[in-house]
Amino acid sequence: xxxxxxxxxxxxxxxxxxxxxxxxxxxxxxxxxxxxxxxxxxxxxxxxxxxxxxxxxxxxxxxxxxxxxxxxxxxxxxxxxxxxxxxxxxxxxxxxxxxxxxxxxxxxxxxxxxxxxxxxxxxxxxxxxxxxxxxxxxxxxxxxxxxxxxxxxxxxxxxxxxxxxxxxxxxxxxxxxxxxxx
Amino acid sequence: xxxxxxxxxxxxxxxxxxxxxxxxxxxxxxxxxxxxxxxxxxxxxxxxxxxxxxxxxxxxxxxxxxxxxxxxxxxxxxxxxxxxxxxxxxxxxxxxxxx
Numbered sequence: 001x002x003x004x005x006x007x008x009x010x011x012x013x014x015x016x017x018x019x020x021x022x023x024x025x026x027x028x029x030x031x032x033x034x035x036x037x038x039x040x041x042x043x044x045x046x047x048x049x050x051x052x053x054x055x056x057x058x059x060x061x062x063x064x065x066x067x068x069x070x071x072x073x074x075x076x077x078x079x080x081x082x083x084x085x086x087x088x089x090x091x092x093x094x095x096x097x098x099x100x101x102x103x104x105x106x107x108x109x110x111x112x113x114x115x116x117x118x119x120x121x122x123x124x125x126x127x128x129x130x131x132x133x134x135x136x137x138x139x140x141x142x143x144x145x146x147x148x149x150x151x152x153x154x155x156x157x158x159x160x161x162x163x164x165x166x167x168x169x170x171x172x173x174x175x176x177x178x179x180x181x182x
Numbered sequence: 183x184x185x186x187x188x189x190x191x192x193x194x195x196x197x198x199x200x201x202x203x204x205x206x207x208x209x210x211x212x213x214x215x216x217x218x219x220x221x222x223x224x225x226x227x228x229x230x231x232x233x234x235x236x237x238x239x240x241x242x243x244x245x246x247x248x249x250x251x252x253x254x255x256x257x258x259x260x261x262x263x264x265x266x267x268x269x270x271x272x273x274x275x276x277x278x279x280x281x
Contacts, residue, residue: 002280008252009241009266016256027279038242039252048253081242098277104267105240116277119268126279150256152265155273 003028003094004118006063007087008038009102013120013149015050017141019133023123024062026132030094031058032086033067066090076109084109091115102149121145121159129166138163184215231258237267 004027006014011031014020023029036058044051057063068086076085084106091099092113099110099117110117118126121142128138142163146156191199203210230247233239245252259265 004279012252012256044251044253047251051253079243081240081246083242084240098280102266102268103240103242104237104269104272105243107268107272108237111275117272118276118279119272121273122276123279130279130281148256150259150265151268152270154270155268158270158273 001026001028002098003030004098004100005030005032005087005091005094006035006100007031007103007106008035008083009106010100010120010123011035011039011054012050013102013145014100014123015053016148017120017124017144018137019124019127019141020050020053020057021062022127022133024057026127028064029057029062030064030066030090030097032083032090033065034083034086036063036065038083068093074113077112078105078109080106080109088113088115120149121151121155125159125162125166128163131170135163135167227258228262231262231264235264235267241267 004023006023006029011020014023036054040051040054040058045055054063058065068089074085074089074092076088080088084101084103087099087101088106088109091097091110092115096113096115099106099115100120100123101107101110101117102119107117107119124133124138124141124145127133128135133141139160142156142159145151145159146153199214200210202208203213227248230239230244234241234244239247241255242252244250245255250258
């Protein structure tokens with residue numbers, strides 16, 4: 001299973017758009033200890049069902065928590081919060097693994113260290129492209145990212161266009177082979 | 183314990199405050215303390231969120247500074263009609279998922 005490092009911002013958005021479990025089923029999701037504390041501390045688990053979901057996935061091993069040794073610290077060109085810095089470090093340490101983040105500043109740092117990154121709307125479109133979720137689920141998730149996730153309308157519009165293009169591509173491919181999708 | 187400080191206030195603003203305090207039967211010092219506390223809190227939030235939008239601060243740095251938990255962050259953005267600090271360029275440059 002492919003590995004992916006996920007930071008707090010993406011864990012929260014994946015949970016809010018109902019795709020966290022799916023991503024954990026398909027990928028080896030790794031988070032630094034600091035991120036796990038940031039989003040699923042004991043207090044947060046009591047107050048937020050999505051924090052409880054993260055805690056549950058962590059205790060089942062679907063989300064793997066890794067500690068960072070202080071001697072392994074990076075020197076990013078800009079200051080980062082501990083969770084974001086540790087997520088970036090983990091991605092570098094594990095061989096420039098894919099970093100899932102929805103934080104503009106963390107993306108800036110990922111670009112600096114040449115770490116490949118992905119944002120939640122792209123994860124949604126990609127899950128559909130890989131036929132892991134239905135078109136309906138993907139569209140609903142993007143709509144949630146717009147409403148609850150506070151994603152900019154231009155990114156959501158572009159993501160919806162990509163989703164439609166993927167759907168059309170699939171429909172055409174299946175027409176060619178005489179099969180229908182959805 | 184409250185400490186004294188001195189600030190210069192424009193005369194028209196001070197007159198307006200004095201008139202309001204009198205009409206509302208409020209304690210002038212207590213009222214000014216309250217206004218300062220509320221104003222400072224709002225201004226601090228606005229300035230830190232502006233830094234977030236400009237990518238000078240990350241989401242978790244803002245949460246730490248303002249003592250918000252990360253699950254509240256999106257609601258705070260919504261309340262101010264702000265969006266995540268992720269740009270179209272980031273969407274276009276994002277990697278694909280490994281198949």
